[in-house]
Amino acid sequence: xxxxxxxxxxxxxxxxxxxxxxxxxxxxxxxxxxxxxxxxxxxxxxxxxxxxxxxxxxxxxxxxxxxxxxxxxxxxxxxxxxxxxxxxxxxxxxxxxxxxxxxxxxxxxxxxxxxxxxxxxxxxxxxxxxxxxxxxxxxxxxxxxxxxxxxxxxxxxxxxxxxxxxxxxxxxxxxxxxxxxxxxxxxxxxxxxxxxxxxxxxxxxxxxxxxxxxxxxxxxxxxxxxxxxxxxxxxxxxxxxxxxxxxxxxxxxxxxxxxxxxxxxxxxxxxxxxxxxxxxxxxxxxxxxxxxxxxxxxxxxxxxxxxxxxxxxxxxxxxxxxxxxxxxxxxxxxxxxxxxxxxxxxxxxxxxxxxxxxxxxxxxxxxxxxxxxxxxxxxxxxxxxxxx
Numbered sequence: 001x002x003x004x005x006x007x008x009x010x011x012x013x014x015x016x017x018x019x020x021x022x023x024x025x026x027x028x029x030x031x032x033x034x035x036x037x038x039x040x041x042x043x044x045x046x047x048x049x050x051x052x053x054x055x056x057x058x059x060x061x062x063x064x065x066x067x068x069x070x071x072x073x074x075x076x077x078x079x080x081x082x083x084x085x086x087x088x089x090x091x092x093x094x095x096x097x098x099x100x101x102x103x104x105x106x107x108x109x110x111x112x113x114x115x116x117x118x119x120x121x122x123x124x125x126x127x128x129x130x131x132x133x134x135x136x137x138x139x140x141x142x143x144x145x146x147x148x149x150x151x152x153x154x155x156x157x158x159x160x161x162x163x164x165x166x167x168x169x170x171x172x173x174x175x176x177x178x179x180x181x182x183x184x185x186x187x188x189x190x191x192x193x194x195x196x197x198x199x200x201x202x203x204x205x206x207x208x209x210x211x212x213x214x215x216x217x218x219x220x221x222x223x224x225x226x227x228x229x230x231x232x233x234x235x236x237x238x239x240x241x242x243x244x245x246x247x248x249x250x251x252x253x254x255x256x257x258x259x260x261x262x263x264x265x266x267x268x269x270x271x272x273x274x275x276x277x278x279x280x281x282x283x284x285x286x287x288x289x290x291x292x293x294x295x296x297x298x299x300x301x302x303x304x305x306x307x308x309x310x311x312x313x314x315x316x317x318x319x320x321x322x323x324x325x326x327x328x329x330x331x332x333x334x335x336x337x338x339x340x341x342x343x344x345x346x347x348x349x350x351x352x353x354x355x356x357x358x359x360x361x362x363x364x365x366x367x368x369x370x371x372x373x374x375x376x377x378x379x380x381x382x383x384x385x386x387x388x
Contacts, residue, residue, distance in 0.1 A: 040315060040318055041318070042135060043135075043315075044135065044136070045134070048315050048316075048319045048322070049319060051315035051316075052081055052315040052319045053080050054315075055081070055314075055315055056080065056081060056313075056316075057083075057084060057313055058083055058084070058109050058110065058316035058317055058319070059083075059084040059086070059107070059108045060084070060112060060320060061086050061108040061112065061113070062085055062088070063089055063093065063114055063303075064112070064303075066338040066339065067085045067112065068087070069337070069338040070083075070323070070324065070335075070338055071083040073334050073335060073337070074320060077334075077335070081316055081319070083320065086108065090113040090114045090115035090119070090196050091115065091194065091195060093111060094118055094119065094122060094123060097111060097123060097128050097308075098123070098128060101128050106308045106312075108308060109307065109311040109312060109313050109314070109317035110305065110308070110317050110320050111123075111305070111306045112152075112304075112305050113306075114155060114197050114301055114302070114303055114304065115196035115197060115200065116149075116301060116304060116368065116370035116373070117196075117203075117370045117377050118374070119149065119306070119370075121374050124148055124149055124306065127309060128309070129308065130307050130308075130309045131150060131306065132150065132305075132307045132317075133146050134318070134321060134322040134325055136322060136325075137322070137326075137348055140348040140349055140351075149305070150304060150305045150306070150325075151302035151303060152304075152305055152339070152346075152347060153302075153339050153344045153345055153346050153347055154301065154345040154367070155273060155300070155302075155343075155344060155345075156273055156275070156299065156300050156343060157197050157200070157201045157298050157299050158271065158272070158273075158290070158299070159270070159271055159289070159297040159298055160259055160269065160270055160271070160272050160274070160276075160287050160288065160289055160290060161267075161288055161290050162259055162261075162262075162264060162269075162288070163288035164262050164264075164286035165264055165266070165267050170269075170291065170292070170293060171269065172269065172293060174215055174218070174219045174294045175205075175212070175215060175237060175293060175296075175297075176215060176216050176220070177219070178241060179240035179241055179243075180244070181244075183269070184245045185247060185268075186268040186269065187241065187245075187246045187247065187269055187270065188247045188249060188255045188259060188268050188269070188270035188271075189201075189248065189255060189270055189271040189272070190248070190249055190254075190271075191248040191249065191250065191388075192384055193384055193385070193388065197301060198271065199377060199380065199381060200301060200368055200373055201271060201299050202238055202380050203368075203373045203377045203380045204366050204368050204373065205234040206238070206379075206380050207234065207372055208296070209232035209233040209234035209235070210233070211295035212224070212232075212233040212234045212237055212295060213232075213233035215294040219294075224236050238383065238384070238387070239383075239387060242387040242388070247268070248388075252272050252273055252276065255270040255271070255272040256270075256276050256283070256285060256287060259272065260280065260286055260287035261284070261286075262284050262285065262286050271298060273343065274343030275339075275341050275342065275343030277341075277342060278341040278343070289358065289363060292364065296364050296365055296366045297365060298365045300345065300360060300365045300366070300367045300368070301368045302347070302370075305321050305324055323335050324336075325348065326346070326351060330350070330351060330352045331351065331352065331354075332346065332351050336351070341357075342356055342357040343357070343358075
């Protein structure tokens with residue numbers, strides 16, 4: 001029976017719950033401790049299935065609403081195992097997992113989430129998640145997608161435009177153009193203070209300050225002039241974007257609607273998910289990715305999967321992780337179909353990207369380094385507070 005639940009913004013409630021419980025320590029492996037080997041990790045799909053059917057259910061937190069399609073297909077493939085899926089942003093997932101662990105009541109067997117810098121630092125390193133790589137697909141995964149946490153695909157936050165209004169291509173060729181008066185109040189993105197993947201975008205721009213400085217000089221003919229208190233070209237771009245009236249919204253759907261709606265004469269541009277073009281026909285939109293934008297139009301980042309160290313249904317949890325990686329066909333089959341769209345990039349090297357997909361190199365995004373991002377992310381968040 002399908003029981004997908006859309007997660008609410010529950011962080012405040014969770015904090016109250018945590019306070020009421022008097023804190024506590026994680027129930028998993030312990031802060032910084034590596035997960036002990038588990039015999040289940042080496043079982044084949046068929047061997048897991050027998051135990052998973054005995055468990056009968058598996059719960060998952062997912063940062064993407066496409067988990068509903070995964071849920072339906074998993075239950076068709078493995079009748080008798082009920083998937084309880086909660087659609088909840090990565091930011092809310094992180095808060096919920098931490099609060100549940102402190103209260104001694106883990107709520108999900110599997111976590112499917114982005115926001116890698118925080119996930120690795122605050123969940124994996126603290127023993128609140130553990131890694132599991134299905135043996136069936138291990139050899140098809142480059143090392144960086146097997147460790148420290150399994151990554152099923154790369155997603156994006158990249159500059160998008162309305163191709164109906166701009167049939168000849170992107171209306172800008174350089175990120176610094178977005179700070180010009182022409183684009184005042186016409187750049188849209190989710191508020192980075194409420195969504196971690198957009199904070200990762202801002203963080204990467206700061207980390208790439210040398211490239212941002214070169215892009216400024218290529219466009220303006222002069223080096224970037226830094227305002228008082230601003231330490232880099234990336235920080236200056238963010239400050240200038242905010243000063244130019246960037247429109248901050250609460251969710252990606254709002255960005256897509258503002259940028260992509262057909263019939264606009266002078267639409268905004270916005271940072272959103274490239275794969276959301278899959279909904280253009282259904283939503284009557286004309287979203288398209290802005291390529292050849294200097295120094296880069298956005299970021300690519302891993303969609304990661306982790307297990308609760310105290311999973312109530314450990315065999316079914318591993319079976320679901322195996323399923324999320326796709327079947328043995330060259331497209332990942334119906335298991336991977338929700339993510340087999342242009343703009344999502346499979347991490348398995350034996351899965352062929354969709355024929356109509358724009359290669360990642362051609363899209364031109366930066367691929368984030370979660371470790372480097374973690375080192376400056378808080379400083380970028382502090383900067384944004386001063387600009388908001």
